[in-house]
Structure formats: structure tokens, C-alpha cells
Amino acid sequence: MTVQRMDNIGVVVDDLPAAIAFFRELGLELEGEASVGGSEVDCLVGLDGVRCDLAVVRTPDGHGRLELMKFHTPAATTAEPNAPVNALGIRRIMFAVEDIEDVLARLRSHGAELMGELVRYEDSHRLCYIRGPEGIIVALAENLD
Numbered sequence: 001m002t003v004q005r006m007d008n009i010g011v012v013v014d015d016l017p018a019a020i021a022f023f024r025e026l027g028l029e030l031e032g033e034a035s036v037g038g039s040e041v042d043c044l045v046g047l048d049g050v051r052c053d054l055a056v057v058r059t060p061d062g063h064g065r066l067e068l069m070k071f072h073t074p075a076a077t078t079a080e081p082n083a084p085v086n087a088l089g090i091r092r093i094m095f096a097v098e099d100i101e102d103v104l105a106r107l108r109s110h111g112a113e114l115m116g117e118l119v120r121y122e123d124s125h126r127l128c129y130i131r132g133p134e135g136i137i138v139a140l141a142e143n144l145d
Contacts, residue, residue: 008065013134018068022110028057049073082135094139
């Protein structure tokens with residue numbers, strides 16, 4: 001086997017403190033923050049003059065991580081704002097939650113917007129898609145078993 005695990009998903013944001021607050025409200029834990037730059041980083045990512053602040057947040061079980069990155073230089077390029085869920089590329093991040101309505105209420109105070117409706121999928125799950133900071137699509141799933 002060549003893959004041991006998926007370590008993290010990188011998400012570029014403009015407002016790092018707001019993104020951290022949003023994902024902490026969701027229940028992720030702040031693992032650490034750092035500033036990176038220099039020739040090694042430039043070589044790694046294929047850009048010149050990188051100066052980036054980042055934060056790693058993890059799920060309570062310790063298995064899932066997001067690396068939230070704010071690029072100061074070079075300036076971040078923009079993707080299509082509020083791209084629909086069927087646009088090419090990574091479109092959403094899904095989290096299993098215990099009380100989906102409580103989570104929705106808490107995330108709305110951080111600017112989250114419900115994209116469609118909260119739905120019941122058969123007798124197994126309640127699901128919804130929300131748009132979080134920077135237009136990130138976050139799916140929430142509550143297991144009904």
C-alpha cells in the first residue's frame with residue numbers, strides 16, 4: 001500500500017481569523033498556527049516570495065484536518081466567487097455532526113448560509129449544504145441511527 005492516510009485539505013482564505021472562528025464553532029480544534037515563507041517554501045509550492053500565515057484545525061477524533069492559509073505574498077488569486085456545487089474542482093467538505101439544527105444555528109452567527117434545504121435522506125441521515133467563509137461549501141450530516 002502506498003497511501004497511509006489523508007493528512008489534510010488545504011483551503012486558501014482571505015480572512016484567517018474568521019475562518020478559524022467558523023471551524024472552531026463547528027467543533028474543530030485549533031491544532032496550531034504558523035507563518036511560513038522563504039526559499040524552501042517557494043520551491044515547494046512553485047511560487048516566488050511566499051509569505052503565508054496558516055492554521056491547522058482538526059476534528060475532535062484527531063483524524064481529519066484542514067490547513068487554512070492566508071497568502072500575503074504573492075497575493076491570492078480568486079476563483080469564481082460562490083461557485084455552484086457542480087463546478088469543477090474540490091467543491092465541499094463534509095462533517096458528521098450530532099445535532100444538525102444546533103450546528104446550523106451556531107454557524108449562522110458566523111455568516112453561514114443554507115444553500116438549499118435541510119433534508120431527511122431515507123431514515124438514515126439529515127443533510128444540508130451551507131456556504132461558509134470565503135464561499136467554502138460545507139456539508140453537514142446527522143446520523144439518525
